[in-house]
Amino acid sequence: MKYTQLGKTGLQVSRIAVGGYVFSGVNKAQNWNPYSPEGRAEAIHTIHTALDAGINYIDTAPSYGNGHSESIIGEVMKSRRQDCYLATKVRPYGMDKASVIKSVEDSLQRLQTDYVDVIQFHGGDYTREDFEHIMHGGPLDALLTLRDQGKVRLVGLTTEEAYSALDLAAAKSFDVIQVCYNLIYQSAARHLLEQAAEAGIGIAIMRPMTSGILQRLLEYIAPEWLAAADSYEVCLKFVLSDPRVHLINVGMRWSEEVRKNVDFVNKFEPSFDISQLPRLTAKIYETDDLRNGF
Structure with a gap:
């Protein structure tokens, strides 16, 4: 497995991580139900397969199935906590210091561990009011207290809309x-x-795989693209080719998905730096002229 440094954290992480949402989401069409005894056992086996393959980061959240994902991961952590970095989350909205601390401590119980390596505010879009509440209304103070107690090592946040997190960053x-x-x-x-x-x-x-949205879109407007290329591999190539990206959370339900993704990551070598991709019309024109000798 390929590894990289996670910013300045000191953690050397595998390029892909186990994304924990799939251990809470039911997909009947694909015969996936992590709430059934058979599905739970399959999920636990998948996590063991990932750790055996060298994946050393697992990300989850208490909101994934009201703690169900954390409880599945906790079954693995009983015997393999030393084999990975563990990350979970806490919702900051409307939470005071005491509520944040309790939520994280409840997560630790479900995860069957004394600490998590990364605790993240589980956010979508952040308003200015959210920023003020997180920074001065108790949530951040709670995470710093937990860090001082050794229950969390690093503090993070998640965001669906990047622009809304600039002030927090x-x-x-x-x-x-x-x-x-x-x-x-x-x-x-x-x-x-x-x-x-x-x-x-x-x-x-x-x-990273667009949560299947790109694939559904192509079904409707360009099914021939789906037949011509593995769209999931194309998506993975995109994020692996951006040097500003350290860790890629991938939802993997079955062990064969783990093996396929690990094999792909180990073989893939980026041929283009995606951070240099032109993203404005003027830059497209400029680079087109340069490529054609003008």
């Missing part, structure tokens, strides 16, 4: 940012990824 209070960034949602490339790189913040990616 600039606050110099966070070690890791997990952001939605993929082939069809690229706003982070224009600001947050650059800001994080300059500050040494570790960058983890959520929804």
Whole structure:
């Protein structure tokens, strides 16, 4: 497995991580139900397969199935806590210091561990009011208290909309940012990824495969593209080719998905730096002229 440094955190992480949402989401069409005894056993086997393959980072959240994902991962952590870095989350909205601390401590119980390596505010879009509440209304103070107690090592946040997290990223209070960034949602490339790189913040990616949205879209408007290429591999190539990205959270339900993704990551070598991709019309014209000798 290929590894890289997660910003300035000191953690050397595998390029892909086990994304924990799949251990809470039911997909009847694909015969996937992690709430059944058979599905739970399959999920636990998948996590063991990932750790055996060298994946050393697992990311989850208490909101994934009201703690169900954490409880599945906890079954593995009973015997393999030393084999990986463990990250979970806490919702900051409307939470005071005591509520945040209790939520994290409840997560630790479900995960069957005394500490997590990364605790993240589980956010979507952040308003200015959210920023003030997190920074001065108790949530950040709670995570710093937990860090002082040794129950968390590093503090992070997640965001669906990169632009809304710029102020939080600039606050110099966070070690890791997990952001939605993929082939069809690229706003982070224009600001947050650059800001994080300059500050040494570790960058983890959520929804690298677009959560299946690109594939569904292609079904409707360009099914021939789906037949011509493995769209999931194309999505993975995109994020693996951006040097500002350290860690890629991938939802993997079955062991064969783990083996396929690990094999792909180990073989793939980027041929283009995606951070240099033109993202404005003027830059497209300029680079087109340069490539054609003008």
